[in-house]
Amino acid sequence: MAEETQIYNWVGIATKAGKVLVGFRLLEAIQQQKISLVIIAKDMGGTQLKKITNKCNYYNIKFIFVVNSEYLSKAIGKINIKAIGIAEKQIANKILNCMN
Structure with missing residues (x-):
């Protein structure tokens, strides 16, 4: 869980820098x-996933999974x-380094 905490910290920094995109x-x-980098919550629905x-x-973009959407939402200040x-x-490279 320690590495996930670091991931959420980096996500918060990216959010403050305006470098996080969601939705459409x-x-x-x-x-x-x-x-x-795309970060996906493990509790995402099958179709969207x-x-x-x-x-x-298809576009050769890395993606990782995190525990659940509650923490991910909290990290960027949305629901x-x-x-x-x-x-x-x-920032994406820092997050990927946290996974190793």
Whole structure:
């Protein structure tokens, strides 16, 4: 859980920097390849999960899973967020380093 806490801290920093995208803007940014990393909550519904992971695989964008949407939502200060995109490459790399 310690590495997930670090992930949420980096997500908070990315949010303050304006480098986090959610919802329809996330899907558009994936298609435009403006996203460096997608973070998906494990409790996301099957249809949306398939849509996002397929787009990430097609456009060669890395994605990771976190425990649940409650923590992810809290990290960016919104409610009921199941997936976010990090547009800043350096922050995305820091988050990926937390996973190792």
